Amino acid sequence: MIAAIVVFSVLAAGVGYALGKLASRLPADASSLADQINQLLPQTQCGQCQYPGCRPYAEAIATAQAPINQCPPGGEQTIHALADLLGREVIALDTELGECKPAQLAVIREDECIGCTLCIHACPVDAILGASRMMHTVIASECTGCELCLPPCPVDCIDLQADTVNIQRA
């Protein structure tokens, strides 16, 4: 009887100690949570969430620094998916940041382009091709329609069109 109590007490203490050590050695996996959140974001990389891309926003959500309603391109669908994953309540999209629009594509009016490369530096997914003082063009299949190339263009030669080339992004 006493032997059993001693054996189990020692076992319990040992296992508890080991688990405690492990827990402190391997902290709660914020990076993998951020990965999961990142998977649910639309990857437009538009920065409308006030973070410089989808991954930084995912990391901010994972560390509870940002609410889940800051992604306009994802819209309601993304909010629902995030709420499901994180067990949080569904909240309405923060429309001050933008609205959920149908998929769009940036198109450069090529004869007006002066080749300043500013849009190339602005594109978060390297979807604009060109060189200094050469015409630039958007690789339609890679464009996410994030609109980040519009403000830097000094001659306003970039238009947004409804995305008919790619499969319709939600």
Place this chain on the structure above:
Amino acid sequence: MKPQHLTNRFQGGLVVSDPTATKVLPVIATGLPTTVVLPLQTSHNSYTPNVDSGQAVLKGQRLDHLTPSGASPLLAPTSGVIKSIARYACSQSPGGAVNSIIIDVDGEDNWHPDAQLFHDWHQLSRDSQLTALQASALIGHGGGGFALYRKLTSATKPIKTLIVNAVECEPMINCDAALLQTAANDIIAGAFALASLCGADNTVIAIENGKQQILQSLVESLTDNTSNNMTLCVVPDIYPVGAERQLVEVVCGVKVVAPDIPSRHGILCCNAATLAAFHSFVSTGYPSLRRLVTVAGSAIQKPANFDALIGTPIKDLVDIAGMHSPMTAEHSLTVGGSICGTGFYDFNAPVLANTNCILVDKPDKNPVTEVACIRCARCSDVCPAELLPQQMHRHIQAGKPEDAQAFGLDACIECGCCDQVCPSNIPLTASFRDSRATLRQRHQIEIAANESARRYDMRQQRLEQKTLEKNRRLMERKRALQKQTASTEQSSPQRPDADAIKAAMMRSRQRKKNRPGNDSTG
């Protein structure tokens, strides 16, 4: 040869009455249309065009860029000038329109110099035969629309049995029956050629019970081409016995459950019309660019099978067949048979390689109304794929098609049996088809998002590396500069007047310090 009557059955299915089963519609040859339309996105193929509007193309010319191996090319069905590449009606797209190449036909029908892929099929090695087959863009004429090349190369086991699917079990479709009656020899020759290509030991021609007239002509043709390893099987007339997995189960007794495919069990199942097209390709070296299409329905004056060029607008065929009254928006258009055919909206949609039947029906006077599911489970009794349509329907109604997927949505063969028996008139097949399209689209969006994320991460990495590189170079230069100054200080000899300069500087500092009012006025 004596036909073999099979009595095997498969789970589910329906006995449907087909008023047209015994009648074979006449075959009418059609000339060249004035326009042909080639969709760039069909159910199993998507193409990137390598041509532009205004460009002249020749018959058999390749119109798309080379894609990863296994994909089937897009060939011009006749010569002409490309009018435009734009969104155009398509019967296979749920949205009704896809990007298409529209060709103004010049009427010359000139072959492209490279269109003939070989002179003698039998002199080619097996590998070059397969390459030629891929280049010929032969897409199955059955219904699935798979390229024959892909079907052959997807086999993981050597093919033992080739089944010639001459079962046309769905009411109204008549093109295979007409082909069997007029060109049975071509089908048999195609079957022999394909059997030797895939190495099949025995070939089974399967035909449905009740088509005596066609059976007769087949038996006669087979007696001319006597061969020990070709058998003729008559399968029971239960819809959908003509579906690939069901036919394999009846003929070979092998149950193939989706997503498994028969070719992984050493069985290749090919539509009879595909084999006739294969024969025409093998005997001439030119790709086969025509097919038979049934045009029928209650609004059609003279139903017939049209020998049409792939890409012909459906409207052209319907115009030849004639309609009782002018076309209105109320007429229902269906591509495929009367049970599993899908509705489409635009008359201008083209005939594709797997368009077997076009039905134009008069406006429905007593449209049925859909009511709630009463969970009678009749749909699951008749489902040949052994699914639970009522459960899938429930999840789809709840807006969760991914849950329906867990109930085997992907295994649905869209045969339409459940619609036929549903007492609540629920369009189950249509909702399954739509949900699958939604899921497919979601999957594609996911792929695109992953690609964007990858490009974003790569860019981030590149920028980081650039900054690191810049910092490293700055540090290096700083260190080099420091080294240089240190070494110049060390190596350069002292100026001879260095002490004098030092003394002068000291004096000047002293003077500044002693100057009165330095602090206040300074």
